[in-house]
Amino acid sequence: MSVKATGPISDVSLSQLFDNAFELYNSINNTQEPTNSPKIQSDIRQTMRMFEDATKLISLVDMFSDNETFEEVATENIKYFLLPALLGKLTTKICNSNDRMHLVKVAEIYFVDFLKRSKTYGLTDVKIPKISDEKKEAGDNQNKLKSESRMLEDMVTRRNTKLQRYKQEKDLESRLDTLKKNLDNPNVDDETKREYFVTLLKLYAVQIVEELHFLETEKVILGNMMTEVGPTHTMVSKSHTTEKQKFPVQKLQPIIITRDEVQKKVFGAGYPSLPVLTVEEFYEKRVKDGDWPDPSKHGTNSRCLQDMVNKDTSSNDEDNEIILKEEMEEKDDPEHLEQARAMDEYKDMHRRGWGNRANRS
Secondary structure, three states, X not given: OOOEOOHHHOOOEHHHHHHHHHHHHHHHHHOOOXXXXXXXXXXXXXXXXHHHHXXXXXXXXXXXXXXXXXXXXXXXXXXXXXXXXXXXXHHHOOOOOOOHHHHHHHHHHHHHHHHHHXXXXXXXXXXXXXXXXXXXXXXXXXXXXXXXXXXXXXXXXXXXXXXXXHHHHHHHHHHHHHHHHHHOOOOOOHHHHHHHHHHHHHHHHHHHHHHHHHHHHHHHHHHHHHHHOHHXXXXXXXXXXXHHHHOOOOOOOOEOXXXXXXXXXXXXXXXXXXXXXXXXXXXXXXXXHOOOOOHHXXXXXXXXXXXXXXXXXXXXXHHHHHXXXXXXXXXXXXXXXXXXXXXXXXXXXXXXXXXXXOOOO
């Protein structure tokens, strides 16, 4: 994949962009610094923007089609399946936010999108947990207060499932370590690379199912906290109204691999009040933030990602012109015939190469 990005990441291929962001992502996970430190938080934001840009490029070129099977996906493109999973994990690491519930929702959308796409391509058969709305948590919690025997059965089932996932995770990690050592071989074959990425995707699928359960529990806790401190929270909000108006915080929006509204509805698991962005929406957001160039302010020689978005439209216009010309010729349109004859006479009077013959011997 030789797709090039523009703006601050110009002359960087999609593969390089992803690899650089993935390296930074691994350094965040392996660091000894606290997650809430300014440096780590800055690295998290930077890595997320790089992964978002990579997601934008993948959506732009329609890399993943609903009509293809996993066997048809090129080995070098398999790693891009990880993008929503990586963005979701980074979202959960964001600290110092006034709306943790919003971040939890964004992470859930990323995780469910990753699991849905993985199941669509047959990479995993995990059962995708249903995400709930915190507005219904109070009623749901009351319904869950059932008999002790039923509660014990549920606890045993959850424990067995968790142990099974833990064993599966350890087996995948062991297999991944072996394959990773083989990747260091300069003569590694394509099949080994492919098996490595497939194993990595399966490992992330198992981990993310567990992450979704943790997020569901966190939503219940956050919902209870909001219920208990509602009046106090309102008073605090009023006392800091002026401060919040001076420093507005833009809410995080999930960026998933999708080009249009139809794909967004298929893969984007969301809440009515929390939309995901399509290619065009994401591009407009980046231009508005000043990260990418505005195509309307550049000359004809400039090249930007939006040109690729509009490429299909321009090609369709050319096809329409050709079809219209053929129809006019078939119908012997008087105006078209007159233009054609005038052009023939012009060619007769102005032979090719009879233009400026200065400085010719």
